[in-house]
Amino acid sequence: MIWPFSRRSAAARTVAVPGAIQARFKVVHSGFSLDVELNLPGRGISALFGHSGSGKTSCLRCFAGLDRPADGYLQVNGELWQDSAQGYFLPAHKRSIGYVFQDANLFSHLSVRRNLEFGLKRIPAAGRQIPLAQAVELLGIGHLLERLPDKLSGGERQRVGIARALLSSPKLLLMDEPLASLDLKRKLEVMPYLERLHEELEIPIIYVSHSPDEVARLADHLVLLEDGQVSASGPLKPTLLRADLPFVFEDDAEAVVEGRVTAHDQAYGLLYMQLPDSTIQLRLPHAPLPLGKSVRVKIKARDVSLSLQQAEDSSVLNLLPARVVDWINAEGQAHVLVRVQVGGEQLIARITRYSFDRLNIQRDQPLWAQVKSVSLLSSA
Numbered sequence: 001m002i003w004p005f006s007r008r009s010a011a012a013r014t015v016a017v018p019g020a021i022q023a024r025f026k027v028v029h030s031g032f033s034l035d036v037e038l039n040l041p042g043r044g045i046s047a048l049f050g051h052s053g054s055g056k057t058s059c060l061r062c063f064a065g066l067d068r069p070a071d072g073y074l075q076v077n078g079e080l081w082q083d084s085a086q087g088y089f090l091p092a093h094k095r096s097i098g099y100v101f102q103d104a105n106l107f108s109h110l111s112v113r114r115n116l117e118f119g120l121k122r123i124p125a126a127g128r129q130i131p132l133a134q135a136v137e138l139l140g141i142g143h144l145l146e147r148l149p150d151k152l153s154g155g156e157r158q159r160v161g162i163a164r165a166l167l168s169s170p171k172l173l174l175m176d177e178p179l180a181s182l183d184l185k186r187k188l189e190v191m192p193y194l195e196r197l198h199e200e201l202e203i204p205i206i207y208v209s210h211s212p213d214e215v216a217r218l219a220d221h222l223v224l225l226e227d228g229q230v231s232a233s234g235p236l237k238p239t240l241l242r243a244d245l246p247f248v249f250e251d252d253a254e255a256v257v258e259g260r261v262t263a264h265d266q267a268y269g270l271l272y273m274q275l276p277d278s279t280i281q282l283r284l285p286h287a288p289l290p291l292g293k294s295v296r297v298k299i300k301a302r303d304v305s306l307s308l309q310q311a312e313d314s315s316v317l318n319l320l321p322a323r324v325v326d327w328i329n330a331e332g333q334a335h336v337l338v339r340v341q342v343g344g345e346q347l348i349a350r351i352t353r354y355s356f357d358r359l360n361i362q363r364d365q366p367l368w369a370q371v372k373s374v375s376l377l378s379s380a
Contacts, residue, residue: 021076048208112146
């Protein structure tokens with residue numbers, strides 16, 4: 001089920017590009033400048049990824065209207081919020097946004113229920129698109145409503161904070177590293193609820209993170225920021241595979257692959273996942289999931305090797321027919337990153353230049369990809 005979250009006001013200023021978020025921000029601070037131009041999808045999760053100081057939070061503040069660039073433009077799904085060329089700037093308190101910070105910032109003297117009701121007060125009753133019951137159900141916090149914040153875990157507090165942001169019925173949800181203050185256990189607790197927002201609401205989300213795993217698991221669209229500028233922007237999977245950006249996540253290149261659950265081998269604890277547009281299946285150690293369920297996995301380049309022949313008697317679990325797409329040098333002349341097509345998806349193999357020459361790699365060459373490790377990211 002998809003729940004709508006907003007209706008366009010008849011009085012809203014509009015431009016001619018519905019269904020998208022268009023932004024241009026130029027900000028100069030002492031020792032730092034932000035100069036970005038973005039065209040993001042009007043639904044789903046767009047991740048801003050980069051190191052500390054890359055401009056992620058500065059960019060988010062511009063979206064929120066907390067900073068006013070001398071040169072700026074912003075339209076959200078057809079509504080104009082800012083255009084410096086026209087001298088137009090919609091102030092922060094008039095923008096239909098929800099903002100989720102690293103800390104939930106709940107009112108300590110109010111129960112969860114009253115914290116949530118505070119979120120409802122931002123807009124008149126007639127303009128509310130997300131009722132309290134819906135927000136409570138989405139974030140799984142019904143059993144927490146009468147508790148005070150000091151009786152909640154970190155993950156529970158953050159879920160309440162997200163629910164409170166949703167109750168303002170925003171047309172844009174901004175999340176500034178919402179899991180950064182949580183330990184691994186609490187991050188894993190909150191992550192499925194973020195996935196539910198993605199699947200069950202039409203609300204566009206701009207998600208700031210420096211965690212590769214969060215981005216790979218949640219994002220539809222990826223924006224890479226470096227020194228206040230956009231180094232790449234596009235749909236998640238092809239952006240990760242761009243030949244000119246092999247080390248998006250510095251420790252190693254990786255591919256994100258999606259498919260559907262087809263079976264589970266109870267004897268060996270293996271989940272079977274079929275790749276799109278093919279009969280090829282990946283196997284990975286995992287508990288059973290419902291048949292037909294959509295899943296997303298990541299495969300690191302260092303966990304993929306290549307062979308001209310299908311290996312026999314190998315301990316490698318996944319031996320997949322593949323075709324060479326292209327390649328680039330990595331780490332000087334020591335390694336090569338080879339991009340291969342496997343069914344309807346693409347993987348990256350990190351191999352030595354010696355192996356590259358010995359295999360005489362050519363474009364469109366058929367070979368076998370040996371995948372040593374597959375990590376489940378999410379299931380929708």
